[in-house]
Amino acid sequence: MLDKTTRVNLLYDHYGALLTEKQRSFVELHYLEDLSLGEIAIQFGVSRQAVHDHLRRAVDQLEQYEAVLGLVSRHMRRRAVKRQLAEVIAGLPVDDDQQRRLLELVGELCEDGNGTGGGDGDV
Amino acid sequence: MLDKTTRVNLLYDHYGALLTEKQRSFVELHYLEDLSLGEIAIQFGVSRQAVHDHLRRAVDQLEQYEAVLGLVSRHMRRRAVKRQLAEVIAGLPVDDDQQRRLLELVGELCEDGNGTGGGDGDV
Known part of the structure; x- marks a missing residue:
C-alpha cells in the first residue's frame, strides 16, 4: 500500500495536467514541496479551510480519473x-x-x- | 498521417471512458460500427444535425484530452x-x-x- 503523499504524487504525474492552475499550485505546494495548509493559506491570502477544501477536491478528481483511466x-x-x-x-x-x-x-x-x-x- | 477513423478509434481507446454514455454510443456507432449519421439519427429519434454536433463535440473533447495527456x-x-x-x-x-x-x-x-x-x- 502506498502512503498518501506517494499516491498523490503518482496521480499528479499522470493526471495533473487535467486540474485547474490553482489546483495544481495547491497540490504541488502541499504534496510535492511539503508546505502546510497554513503556509499555503498565507501565501494565497485565503483561509486554511479553503486550502483544505481545494486540495480535497483536487485529490478526489485525480482519484476519479484513475478510476476511469x-x-x-x-x-x-x-x-x-x-x-x-x-x-x-x-x-x-x-x-x-x-x-x-x-x-x-x-x-x-x-x-x-x-x-x-x-x-x-x-x- | 492517420486517417480520421483510425485516429478517432485510437483516441476513443484511450479516452472513451471520459465521455458521456451518449457520446460513447454515437462514437461507437459511427466510427467503430460505421453507421451513417442518418442511421444513428433514426435509431435515437433525433435530427441528423444533432448527431453531427454530438459527434463533433465528442471528437473535440477526445482531441483535447490527447493534447493534455x-x-x-x-x-x-x-x-x-x-x-x-x-x-x-x-x-x-x-x-x-x-x-x-x-x-x-x-x-x-x-x-x-x-x-x-x-x-x-x-x-
Whole structure:
C-alpha cells in the first residue's frame, strides 16, 4: 500500500495536467514541496479551510480519473514487468552492447510519465 | 498521417471512458460500427444535425484530452520501440524459450490499451 503523499504524487504525474492552475499550485505546494495548509493559506491570502477544501477536491478528481483511466495502476504493473525483464536480460548469454541496447529500448518502452506541464489543463 | 477513423478509434481507446454514455454510443456507432449519421439519427429519434454536433463535440473533447495527456502519441512511440525490440531479440544468440519469455514480457510492457469500459465515465 502506498502512503498518501506517494499516491498523490503518482496521480499528479499522470493526471495533473487535467486540474485547474490553482489546483495544481495547491497540490504541488502541499504534496510535492511539503508546505502546510497554513503556509499555503498565507501565501494565497485565503483561509486554511479553503486550502483544505481545494486540495480535497483536487485529490478526489485525480482519484476519479484513475478510476476511469487506470494509468497509475498500469504504471505500477509496467514497473514490475520492467524489473522482471531486467533480470531476464541480465541472465542472457549476450555481450555488453546487446545488453545495453536491450535495456535502453526497455527503458523507452517504460516511459509513461507525466502529462503534467505538457498542456494547459482544464479540459 | 492517420486517417480520421483510425485516429478517432485510437483516441476513443484511450479516452472513451471520459465521455458521456451518449457520446460513447454515437462514437461507437459511427466510427467503430460505421453507421451513417442518418442511421444513428433514426435509431435515437433525433435530427441528423444533432448527431453531427454530438459527434463533433465528442471528437473535440477526445482531441483535447490527447493534447493534455498525450496517451495516443505515447502509444504510437511505444509501438515503434516494440518493433525495434522484437528485431533486436530476434537477432540474439538465445534459445527459443528465452526468446519467447522476452517477447512475452515486452508484450506485457506494451499493454496500454483501453480505459474504455473500465469505468463509468463523466469525471
